[in-house]
Amino acid sequence: MLISVVIPIYNEEENIPELHTRLSPVLEKLCTDSGQPRDCYEIILVDDGSRDRSWNLIRELHERDKRVKGVTFSRNFGHHIALTAGLDHALGSVIVLMDGDLQDPPEEIPRMYELFRTGYDLVYGIRQARNDSLFKKLTSNIFWWILRRFSGVAIPEGQTMLRIMSRRLVDALKQMRERARFVHGMMAWVGFNVATVEIKHASRTKGKSKYNVPRMFALAFHAITSFSTVPLRLATYAGLLCSCVSMFIGFYFIYQKIFHDIPVLGYASIIVSIFFVGGVQLLILGLFGEYLGRTYQEAQKRPLYITKETLL
Numbered sequence: 001m002l003i004s005v006v007i008p009i010y011n012e013e014e015n016i017p018e019l020h021t022r023l024s025p026v027l028e029k030l031c032t033d034s035g036q037p038r039d040c041y042e043i044i045l046v047d048d049g050s051r052d053r054s055w056n057l058i059r060e061l062h063e064r065d066k067r068v069k070g071v072t073f074s075r076n077f078g079h080h081i082a083l084t085a086g087l088d089h090a091l092g093s094v095i096v097l098m099d100g101d102l103q104d105p106p107e108e109i110p111r112m113y114e115l116f117r118t119g120y121d122l123v124y125g126i127r128q129a130r131n132d133s134l135f136k137k138l139t140s141n142i143f144w145w146i147l148r149r150f151s152g153v154a155i156p157e158g159q160t161m162l163r164i165m166s167r168r169l170v171d172a173l174k175q176m177r178e179r180a181r182f183v184h185g186m187m188a189w190v191g192f193n194v195a196t197v198e199i200k201h202a203s204r205t206k207g208k209s210k211y212n213v214p215r216m217f218a219l220a221f222h223a224i225t226s227f228s229t230v231p232l233r234l235a236t237y238a239g240l241l242c243s244c245v246s247m248f249i250g251f252y253f254i255y256q257k258i259f260h261d262i263p264v265l266g267y268a269s270i271i272v273s274i275f276f277v278g279g280v281q282l283l284i285l286g287l288f289g290e291y292l293g294r295t296y297q298e299a300q301k302r303p304l305y306i307t308k309e310t311l312l
Contacts, residue, residue: 001034003027003041005096006086008079009058010048012100016057020068023106030110043068045100046086049076055309062311070311077305080181085305087170089312095165104162108199116164121192125162127201147223153188156196166192179297179304182223225290232291235284242280246273 005023009016023043031040047055047070058070071085083097094116098104104125116123147155165187172190173183188194225231 001036001040001094002092003030003094003096004090004092005041005043005098006046006083006090007043007098007100008046008048008082008086009050009054009100010076010079010082011050011052011054013050013052013054013057015100015102016045016054016061019100019102019106020061020065022102024065024067026106026109030113033110039067041067042090042092044086044089045070046082047072048079048082049073059311068311070309071307072309074306074308078181080183081305083183084173084181085307087173089310090170093167095167095170097161097163097165099161103202104160105200105202108162108197109164112162112164112197112199115195115197116166119193120195121166121169122187122194123164124156124194124196125160125199126156126196127158127160128198147185153185155184155188156194159184159196160199160201162199163187168192177304178226179302180222180226180294181304182226185223185226225294231287235287238280239284242277246277 005027007019012019020043027041027043028038031038034040045058045061045068047058049072055070055072058068058072061068062070069089071089073082073085086097087095094113096109098106108125112123112125144155144157148157169187169190169192172192173186176186
C-alpha cells in the first residue's frame with residue numbers, strides 16, 4: 001500500500017516547514033499501524049506559481065526527504081488545476097487531499113482512514129465549527145448554499161479540502177479533462193460510496209486566505225455553470241417574466257385610458273421599460289456568452305497546466 005498526499009501550494013512559505021513537521025509523523029504512524037513500512041507514503045506539493053519562497057522550500061524538503069515530491073507550474077493556473085496536477089502524479093492506492101494552510105489538521109487523517117478502510121471510496125472531512133471571522137463564515141455559507149441549490153450535484157455541507165479517496169475514484173477523475181474544473185463537484189458527480197467524518201477546524205495562524213469575496217463569488221458561478229444548465233433556464237424564465245409583466249402593464253394603461261380617460265405619462269415609463277428590458281437582455285447574453293466561451297476553450301484543447309519543474 002502506498003499513501004499519496006496531494007497538497008496545492010500558493011504563497012505558503014510560512015506554513016510549509018510546519019506542514020512537513022506535523023504531517024510526516026502522522027503518515028509514518030499510519031503506515032506502521034497498517035503493517036506497512038514507515039515510508040509507505042509520498043507527499044506531493046504542487047506549487048501553483050507562487051511568488052514567494054514556497055518552491056525553494058519544497059526543493060529543500062525534497063533534498064532532505066525523498067518522500068516529499070514537488071511540481072511547479074510556469075504560472076498560476078488555479079487551485080483546482082493544482083489539485084488535478086497532484087492527482088496526475090499520485091501513485092498511491094490511497095490518496096489524501098488537503099490544503100497547505102493547516103486549518104484542517106493532518107492529525108485528523110488516521111480517524112478518517114479508519115472509516116475509509118471499511119469500504120468507502122471517498123471520505124470527506126466535515127468541519128465541526130469554523131474558526132474564521134463572522135464575515136468569512138457568512139460568505140462561505142452563502143457560497144455552499146448556492147452550490148447545493150443550483151449545481152445539480154449532491155455536495156456535503158461544511159466539507160473541507162481534507163479527504164481520502166480510493167484509486168478507482170482518482171482514476172475516474174483523471175478521465176475528466178475539461179478546463180472548467182470544480183473538483184468538489186467532479187468528485188460528487190462520480191457517485192462512488194461516500195462517507196463523512198467531523199473534524200476540527202483550526203484558525204489560520206500564518207499567511208493569508210487566498211479566497212476573498214470576489215473569488216468566492218467567481219468560484220460559485222464557475223461551479224454552477226460547470227455542472228448545471230440552470231442559469232440558462234433562469235434566463236428563459238426571466239424573459240418570460242418580463243414579457244408577462246410588460247403585457248399586464250400594457251393592459252393596465254389601456255384600461256386607464258379607455259375607462260377612466262387617464263393619460264399615460266410616456267417619457268418616464270418608456271425610459272424605465274427600456275433600461276429594464278435592456279438589462280435583462282444583457283444578462284441573458286452574458287449567460288449565453290459564458291457557456292459559449294467554455295465551449296470555445298474546450299475546443300482549443302490546450303493542456304490544463306504547464307509544468308516548469310518536477311521533483312519526483
